Structure formats: structure tokens, C-alpha cells
Amino acid sequence: MTEKQSIYYITTSIPYVNGRPHIGFALEAVQTDTLARHHRMIGDDTRYLSGTDENALTVVQAAELAGENVEEMVERHAEAFRAIQDPLEVRYDDFIRTATDPRHWPGAQKLWRKCADAGDIYKRHYQGQYCINCERFYREEELVDGKCPIHGTVPETVDEENYFFRLSKYQDALSELIRSNTMLVQPEHRREEILSFIDSGLEDFSISRRSLRGHGWGVPVPDDPDQVMYVWVDALSNYITALDYATDGELYERYWRNADQRVHIVGKDIIRFHAVYWPAFLLSAGEPLPTAINVHEFLLSGGEKMSKSRGNTVDPLELVEIYGNDAVRYWLLRDMPRSSDGNFTHERLIGRYNEDLANDLGNLVNRSIGMLQRYRDGVVPEVGRDEVGVLHGIAQDIPEKMDAAFDAFDFRTAIAAIWELVTAANKYIDDQKPWEIAKAAKNGDDLADARLDLVLADLIETIRLLAVHLAPFIPLGAERIANQAGFSLADGGRPTSRDWDDALAGQTLPKAAPVFPRIEVAEETE
Ligand code: ZN
Numbered sequence: 001m002t003e004k005q006s007i008y009y010i011t012t013s014i015p016y017v018n019g020r021p022h023i024g025f026a027l028e029a030v031q032t033d034t035l036a037r038h039h040r041m042i043g044d045d046t047r048y049l050s051g052t053d054e055n056a057l058t059v060v061q062a063a064e065l066a067g068e069n070v071e072e073m074v075e076r077h078a079e080a081f082r083a084i085q086d087p088l089e090v091r092y093d094d095f096i097r098t099a100t101d102p103r104h105w106p107g108a109q110k111l112w113r114k115c116a117d118a119g120d121i122y123k124r125h126y127q128g129q130y131c132i133n134c135e136r137f138y139r140e141e142e143l144v145d146g147k148c149p150i151h152g153t154v155p156e157t158v159d160e161e162n163y164f165f166r167l168s169k170y171q172d173a174l175s176e177l178i179r180s181n182t183m184l185v186q187p188e189h190r191r192e193e194i195l196s197f198i199d200s201g202l203e204d205f206s207i208s209r210r211s212l213r214g215h216g217w218g219v220p221v222p223d224d225p226d227q228v229m230y231v232w233v234d235a236l237s238n239y240i241t242a243l244d245y246a247t248d249g250e251l252y253e254r255y256w257r258n259a260d261q262r263v264h265i266v267g268k269d270i271i272r273f274h275a276v277y278w279p280a281f282l283l284s285a286g287e288p289l290p291t292a293i294n295v296h297e298f299l300l301s302g303g304e305k306m307s308k309s310r311g312n313t314v315d316p317l318e319l320v321e322i323y324g325n326d327a328v329r330y331w332l333l334r335d336m337p338r339s340s341d342g343n344f345t346h347e348r349l350i351g352r353y354n355e356d357l358a359n360d361l362g363n364l365v366n367r368s369i370g371m372l373q374r375y376r377d378g379v380v381p382e383v384g385r386d387e388v389g390v391l392h393g394i395a396q397d398i399p400e401k402m403d404a405a406f407d408a409f410d411f412r413t414a415i416a417a418i419w420e421l422v423t424a425a426n427k428y429i430d431d432q433k434p435w436e437i438a439k440a441a442k443n444g445d446d447l448a449d450a451r452l453d454l455v456l457a458d459l460i461e462t463i464r465l466l467a468v469h470l471a472p473f474i475p476l477g478a479e480r481i482a483n484q485a486g487f488s489l490a491d492g493g494r495p496t497s498r499d500w501d502d503a504l505a506g507q508t509l510p511k512a513a514p515v516f517p518r519i520e521v522a523e524e525t526e
Helices: 022-042 059-066 071-084 104-117 169-179 190-198 233-234 250-257 266-285 316-323 325-335 348-374 390-393 397-409 411-432 434-442 448-472 475-484
Strands: 005-011 045-052 094-097 122-130 136-138 156-164 184-186 209-210 224-230 261-267 292-296 299-301 342-344
Touching: 005 022, 005 169, 022 045, 022 190, 022 292, 022 299, 022 316, 022 325, 022 397, 045 325, 045 397, 059 071, 071 094, 094 104, 094 250, 104 122, 104 233, 104 266, 156 209, 156 224, 156 266, 169 190, 169 266, 184 190, 190 266, 209 292, 224 233, 261 266, 266 292, 266 411, 316 348, 325 348, 325 411, 325 475, 342 348, 348 411, 348 434, 348 448, 348 475, 397 411, 397 448, 411 434, 411 448, 434 448, 448 475
Parallel strands: 005 045, 005 261, 045 094, 184 292, 261 292, 299 342
Antiparallel strands: 122 136, 122 156, 209 224
């Protein structure tokens, strides 16, 4: 049976480049990477885009404050964001920079023109309160004591002629698209939030500003050099400008127009831009919409929002340096709640790593390979099976459970499905007591000898499958497990199949070596 290959396109949001990447963005990059790796593994034609948003007013402001040239500052910060890919093992296929990438401006202008051609852009005088940090206008009643409810700063009073987008026209269409899950917004509480926002009434909104106000920084409005695009209009279009939308390129045809899934991963603070403004532009321009918008919550540090002034920001690259890539990726994916904010502490990360990876998984691999060496000189027994054993039974349900969990943007549930097998395998060793079977076999019990073959074969096949299933989450640790089982995940082929098929039978495996050494906490040893 040949299944049709799906085309899967996935993006992170593009962060402002007025600082270094913090762990919140690392979370998003790792989540997106895990989904991309999963889809590559199941054979989908997968493309992963990331990038940086460089046209925000805050960027100009930050550069001026630092007395730095804007281009140079943008270059430096964008490089820092791009550079997280190696230490975090994040493998994107493309990275777009909205200030310098030659594909971006023409694409953003093309989208603008199409919306204008549809009659959805008009010019009008506008006065409003603009928070430069939020990059949005606030109504008087939304301000707290005249200040931005998020930043606590006094917004700028803007009084100018601007272009407006006819968002009101798309209220019913957007509501229907989300209600019918044609454009899936998840988790559910975020879907409800955005539906109630839409149902409260959508108003036309300003999509440009005077070029002068942005100090000339930004994407020029087509045919009107006095105006630059509102940064969100240009930023959102990165998802298609990076696919050569400007020239209707092959990438656009394949990964947007004809893709089976177009998936955005975004933080909860920018859901409105992605689930309302962006699809409205696309509807106006007659382009396909995203199929899913997956929303993650925030990551707190020591129970508080991370901020430079509190001094509790967490540098993801520093964490990787201290604890290693597996510990950081695993913690982000395993401990981040799906429907509420997560809370980072060093103790939590260490505890989770030691308990799950060093103890449960690491010991399972080590004990199993060790027994195979001791009792069978490292050769995986070839066994005939006439019934589905306990581990086989659990293992055969994992692919379906994982696929469903990934579709639901639920990493914890996907990991839980894998951990059922880890737990069962550890219990299997305790119950079967292979060392006692080996003693009986040594004393001439042939049935025991056959029984020992079966137990060892079960354990090795379990370890092989664990390496395969864990690869999207912890690619480095999964490869070390695979190496212990005598294969490489990079080679593809039979040992990387997701089915229980005794793929390693007859092979000789290397000697046992610890795959997840414990992280020792300094305080305990003092
Ligand atoms: Zn603000």
C-alpha cells in the first residue's frame, strides 16, 4: 500500500530583534522543530521556516537609545536568533529577515496590492493612542490611567492620514472558518478567546504609518513613498514572502497553495494577529489560509514573568551549555503545560532529566544492553513469535497516539504515550528476572533458554522503537540510544521503522555505555 505523501509547511512566529533570544523563543523553536522532525520522519514533504521581524519601531528606538546604527544592530541580533539552531538542534529549512531579505519587500507589497485591488484598503484621517512596544493602537477605555495595560508606558498620540484595512467585511467569514475548524485554532481555550473577540465586532484598522514617524524604517506602501506599512502587515506576510510569493515561485505553489497543512506556531500574546488579521489579508487577496494556528502559553522564571529589570531572564544557550541539549529540549516539551503558563527553575529541569532520562530511560537501555552482552555475547536473538507480548501490545499503539497528539499540538501526551512503553519495559525486567532465567538455562533447562531469548529480543526491540519515537524530541539522545542498539537514525531504512518487527534480530550490538549520565547537583555533594 502506498500512501500519498503529504506536504507539510510549518513556521515559528518571527520575533523582534531588539534583544537576545530568550527561553520563550527557544520553546517555540523547539516545539516547531519537533513537529517538523516528526513529519519528516513519517515521510511528509516538510518545510520549516523561521526568521526575524526587523521593521518594528521598537527596533529603531532600541538602536537610537544604544546610539547604534539600526542596520548594524539588526544584523547583530538577527545573527543571535539564527545561531540558536545549532546548540538547540533546531533544523529549519529557511530563515527570513524582513529588513534585508530581497524576497520580502516585493512579496509584502504584492499582498498589499492584491488587498487594494479587492477594494479592502482605503485612506482616512486617524487620531489614536499608539503603544510602540505593543505596535498597536489602544482605545481610550483600554488604557489604565492613560497608560498601556501591558507596558505601563504612556502611549504616543498619533494624528495622521493612514491607510485602513476593511477588517469588518471579514467578520462572518473568519468566525465561520474558526467555528468549523477549517482553520484550526488550538488549544480550545484560545479558540474560544479568539471567537469571542471576533464576535464582539471587528473594526477596520490602520495598516500604515507616516514614513517620517518610523524614521524611514520599514516597507514602503506601494505607490505612496510617504507611508510605510504597519509592521504587522509586513511581518505576517513573511510566511509567504519566504516562499517567493512575489514571483509566484515554485515554493509558493508547493508549500502554500498546494500544501496539505500550513501550520503556524505562535505565543498567546499574538494570537489576534495570526487568527484574525493574517487570514483576513489572505481572504482579501484570494490566497489560501493557514490550516492550523497552534498557540503556546508563556514560560515564567521562578514563578514570575521574565524581564531584564527583574534579572530573571533565562538564556537558553547557557542552559544547553550547563545541562546539555537533551535536558533542555526534553524539559521544554515535557513540562510546558498546554493550557497554562509554564515555570522554569533549574531544580525542575534537573529533576525531570534525572528522573525520566537518567533513571527510567537510561537505566532501561543500560540494563537491557548489559544483559544482552552477558547472556548472548551481544547478539540479538532471532525468535519466532506466535502471540503479541505485553511490550509489543503497548508499542503497536504508539504511532497512532503520537500522530494524534502532534496534530493536537500536545507534546506531553505524545511523550506520555512513549513513556507507557518505558515504564512497562522496566516492569517487564523486574517481573521476568532474566538473571534467574539465565541461571536455570545454565543448569540445562532448554525452555528457560528459549524464554531468555524471547525476553532479550523483546527488550532490544523496545529500545529500538524508543530511539525512533524519541528522535523528534531529543534527536541527540535518541541517536545515542540507536547507537547502543547498533544502528543510526540518520541511515533511515528498516531499523527506523515505527512497527514492532524485530528489525535488529541477528545483529551484534556494542557494549553498554551510559546514554544519559545523571546531572549531579553541587549542593548535594557539599
Ligand atoms: Zn504596550
